[in-house]
Amino acid sequence: MEKIQHIIKKAVAGHEKEQRMLYDEYRTRWYMLSLRYAKNSSQADDIFQEGLVQIFRDLHQFDITRSAFTTWSCRVLVNAALKYLKKHNWVNTLSDQEESNYYADESETIYDKLATKELTMLVQQLPLGYRIVFNMSVIEGYTHKEIAKELGISEGTSKSQLSKARRTLKKQLENLLITNSHE
Amino acid sequence: MNNKMDDFFKKRLEEYTPAEDGWNVPSEELWDKAKPSFPKREKKPFFMWFSLAFLLIGIAASTWWFAGNEQHKETQALISNTSINLAEQSNEQETTKQEQSTKQALTQPIVSKEPKTPARKTTLDKTNKKTISKPVQSSKTKTNSGLTTASRPKIKSPLAKTKAVESNPVQTKQITSNINQIGFPKVSEANTPPTSKHQPSITSQSQHAAIGLATQQLFEIALLEPAALNNLIHNRAALRLAQEASPTMHVSPIIKPFEYGIAYSTYVGFKPYDEMNPTIIDGISSINAKNNKQYGLHVKTNRLYDNGLGFNSGLMYTVQNMDVDLGLAFEYQDGSSSTLRSSSSVNSDSLIIKFYDDADLKTGDLIEGSGTIRFAVSSVRLPIGLNYRLRLKQFEWYAGVGLTLGVQLIRLSEPNIYVYNQGVEVGAFDPEADQSFTFPLPEFAVYAGTGFKYHLNNQTNIGISLNLDKRLVLPRQYLRADFGVYKRI
Structure with a gap:
């Protein structure tokens, strides 16, 4: 903890070496977060870059006594992702997502066959609103109240979106597994 | 059920091990793009204070240096550049006689052969140094030239009877006067006879009576970068206003040179300016540059690296025309002509003064002259150097060292100088001789400098x-203070 504190302090002071160390330590985590919120890798690159800038710009605001650096940096990155997506007109799509009618057998056996990369791709294929709520709720651990506040929607909408996201993912998983078994 | 799936996704999606195929690793390009926006390490203001102190110390030291040693050092420099050779210009017969005379002088102390110069005795001691005693009588005797004052034209061609001079060769004697012993009055003092402290000590057979023809000094001043306060600190040049109109062309714009990558810029400039009659030399002789115009093409490049270092190089081509008012003084040494010669290692051309045949002169008489010479100078310079720049918000400090290689082609033309004795015109530059000559002057100099800039915006500072600057070919150093408003276009 002291080590990361020291690195962050140096990075805030503008030491390039420590900035790079911090980046190397967290880049995969940050980039995977970006991938989950994005529709594709190109969009993920944009989100990642904006998030990265934001993290280092706000680094001086980080207070290690209040949260872990991982949590703080991922929050900053999520905000950057939301800002980016908002800028690209996602808001209107949140409230009227088409509900997917896919259902799947959620046995652990078939889930285990899927790798992180494929799961990430499944998340990326979710409609935007589902994707954001799913990520914020399931992966980042936001409450529906927080999500509603961040996205400017009602808690009910947030819950609805999450429910639909889950159902869609199940269906997609099922299809993916069927495809894989045929191959 | 939902919890199971959520946990599954969370668990799997939070496996942050970099994949072998790199799908979950951001490209290095993203880091490079984001990096310029990261916090920058604040440089300690120590450097700013250090450079400010350096600047002040430099100004103080140079002021002292120029003020305390100005006359001596400039005199030394001038001696190396220009001298007046008071040699008689004559035919081969004269030369032979001169050699004979010289041999005689080397073997025994002599008194000047000329019977008409009893007032001032010239002796040559064992070290070949001549000394001249103070005149005890001021009677003047005409030279044996056939020219008379009455027969010569009164205006620009007073030497129309040069042939007559040549047909009446006189005996030759080389007399050398050193500027350190002689000293030269200003033109305004031209009619004042030399005092005893101005008595020349004749030192060798090649004579040097420097007149302070500081051509290099003039050129250097003319070649200063656009500035307003050149040389003000040692009061040798008048306050000069200069302006640079430089259409600027950037190959690529300088973008945050201390933050990212390599910046590269260049510009092509056209730099005309006027210099209105600054006094270049003061106290030694009177030389004033007037109608001095210079035009130049200056291509500069400066590669800036993100660590603040820069490598600059360039090409400067300038042409300059300058008229120089010249004041000179020396003692007449029994003869009919004198040579004003540039004595640098690269040039031995001469401008010849012819004395009128009817001039009533004798050895030791003070000859004073005034007039103009035109200098036309073309120069090519290749400056290269290293610099370091430190930018703190709007302030920028920089320091640099480097060297300049170059060559100047100097053409002296249109000499229009007359010499006088006690207010009477006694000679002039020979209008019939080819008094225009051109000579190259190599240039090698090193420089070091520091400065500040305040950036008003991205374009203006x-x-x-x-x-x-320290010149190594014609050794001299000089200080240059520049102040300017610079604007990128």
């Missing part, structure tokens, strides 16, 4: 700098 105000700068002040102090540079010390």
Whole structure:
């Protein structure tokens, strides 16, 4: 903890070496977060870059006594992702997502066959609103109240979106597994 | 059920091990793009204070240096550049006689052969140094030239009877006067006879009576970067206003040179300016540059690296025309002509003064002259150097060292100088001789300097700098203080 504190302090002071160390330590985590919120890798690159800038710009605001650096940096990155997506007109799509009618057998056996990369791709294929709520709720651990506040929607909408996201993912998983078994 | 799936996704999606195929690793390009926006390490203001102190110390030291040693050092420099050779210009017969005379002088102390110069005795001691005693009588005797004052034209061609001079060769004697012993009055003092402290000590057979024809000094001043306060600190040149109109062309714009990558810029400038009659030399002789115009093409490049270092190089081509008012003084040494000669290692051309045959002169008489010479100078310079720049918000400090290689082609033309004795015109530059000559002057100099800039915006800054240049071909150093407003287009 002291080590990361020291690195962050140096990075805030503008030491390039420590900035790079911090980046190397967290880049995969940050980039995977970006991938989950994005529709594709190109969009993920944009989100990642904006998030990265934001993290280092706000680094001086980080207070290690209040949260872990991982949590703080991922929050900053999520905000950057939301800002980016908002800028690209996602808001209107949140409230009227088409509900997917896919259902799947959620046995652990078939889930285990899927790798992180494929799961990430499944998340990326979710409609935007589902994707954001799913990520914020399931992966980042936001409450529906927080999500509603961040996205400017009602808690009910947030819950609805999450429910639909889950159902869609199940269906997609099922299809993916069927495809894989045929191959 | 939902919890199971959520946990599954969370668990799997939070496996942050970099994949072998790199799908979950951001490209290095993203880091490079984001990096310029990261916090920058604040440089300690120590450097700013250090450079400010350096600047002040430099100004103080150079002021002292120029003020305390100005006359001596400039005199030395001038001696190396220009001298007046008071040699008689005559035919081969004269030369033979001169050699004989010289041999005689080397073997025994002599008194000047000329019977008409009893007032001032010239002796040559064992070290070949001549000394001249103070005149005890001021009677004047005409030279044996056939020219008379009455027969010569009164205006620009007073030497129309040069042939007559040549047909009446006189005995030759080389007499050398050193500027350190003689000293030269200003033109305004031209009619004042030399005092005893101005008595020349004749030192060798090649004579040097420097007149302070500081051509290099003039050129150097003319070649200063756009500035307003050149040389003000040692009061040798008048306050000069200069302006640079430089259409600027950037190959690529300088973008945050201390933050990212390599910046590269260049500009092509056209730099005309006027210099209105600054006094270049004061106290030694009177030389004033007037109608001095210079035009130049200056291509500069400066590669800036993100660590603040820069490598600059360039090409300067300038042409300059300058008229120089010249004041000179020396003692007449029994003869009919004198040579004003540039004595640098690269040039031995001469401008010849012819004395009128009817001039009533004798050895030791003070000859004073005034007039103009035109200098036309073309120069090519290749400056290269290293610099370091430190930017703190709007302020920028920089320092640099480097060297300049170059060559100047100097053409002296249109000499229009007359010499006088006690207010009477006694000679002039020979209008019939080819008095125009051109000579190249190599240039090798090193420089070091520092300065500040205040950036008003991305295009405009105000700068002040102090540079010390040291010329190594014609050794001299000078200080240059520049102040200017610079604007990128």
